Amino acid sequence: MTAPITVLTATLGRRPDMLAEAVASVRAQTLQPMEHVIVDDGSYSVGPLDRVHVLQVSHRGLGPARNTGVEAARGEAIALLDDDDMWHSDHLATLWSVMSETGVDVVYSDCDEQGRRDGYAISVRDFDAELLERENFICVPATMVRKSALVAAGGFGRGSLEDWDTWKRMSRNGARFLHVPKVTVTYRFHDDNLTYGGVDPERTHNEKLLREAAERGDLSWPEYERRLAEVWS
Numbered sequence: 001m002t003a004p005i006t007v008l009t010a011t012l013g014r015r016p017d018m019l020a021e022a023v024a025s026v027r028a029q030t031l032q033p034m035e036h037v038i039v040d041d042g043s044y045s046v047g048p049l050d051r052v053h054v055l056q057v058s059h060r061g062l063g064p065a066r067n068t069g070v071e072a073a074r075g076e077a078i079a080l081l082d083d084d085d086m087w088h089s090d091h092l093a094t095l096w097s098v099m100s101e102t103g104v105d106v107v108y109s110d111c112d113e114q115g116r117r118d119g120y121a122i123s124v125r126d127f128d129a130e131l132l133e134r135e136n137f138i139c140v141p142a143t144m145v146r147k148s149a150l151v152a153a154g155g156f157g158r159g160s161l162e163d164w165d166t167w168k169r170m171s172r173n174g175a176r177f178l179h180v181p182k183v184t185v186t187y188r189f190h191d192d193n194l195t196y197g198g199v200d201p202e203r204t205h206n207e208k209l210l211r212e213a214a215e216r217g218d219l220s221w222p223e224y225e226r227r228l229a230e231v232w233s
Contacts, residue, residue, distance in 0.1 A: 012083075030093045031096060087141070103176075105149035149173075
């Protein structure tokens with residue numbers, strides 16, 4: 001059984017073994033997507049893959065690379081899967097069922113974090129638009145988004161916090177979000193993570209300190225966002 005879903009994976013081509021495992025987790029879904037689009041962001045190392053549409057582009061960064069995939073996507077919904085993460089076999093079936101039944105624009109589930117070394121964990125929460133302005137509580141590979149709503153909000157931005165920026169813009173644009181309190185994703189941490197302290201766990205620690213300062217009122221939220229961008233630059 002298939003559904004009008006495009007799986008979108010952007011990759012720098014640096015972890016082929018993990019990418020192969022991510023692709024295998026898509027193929028193991030109880031509900032199959034109509035297509036899997038992989039955007040090779042400048043490495044030109046991802047060769048042809050069975051049942052996968054590989055797009056080769058010059059290096060653009062994660063957000064623009066994802067936007068290339070969004071432009072090519074034929075699905076009504078886009079399910080995001082990073083090249084180093086894996087889905088449980090019921091991931092697409094769970095999220096698509098909820099999206100179809102409720103008509104919401106973004107559905108996201110919980111993540112099982114593996115290999116994290118900085119002493120923190122992502123706290124996935126029920127959707128709260130006000131809280132989203134100061135905390136990114138959505139796990140990217142656990143997310144399914146309606147293509148029309150994503151495009152209406154301008155797609156993905158640039159920079160290391162592009163996913164958070166995207167969710168905030170979509171929320172401000174009237175998109176409806178829904179949390180499914182079920183673990184359907186294995187979110188892996190390793191020495192090549194781009195964010196959340198992969199090669200430098202101190203960055204994630206500094207992010208937490210900034211957030212705590214903003215929550216105490218020691219920093220304004222605009223200043224928090226400015227300094228957070230510096231942490232991940």
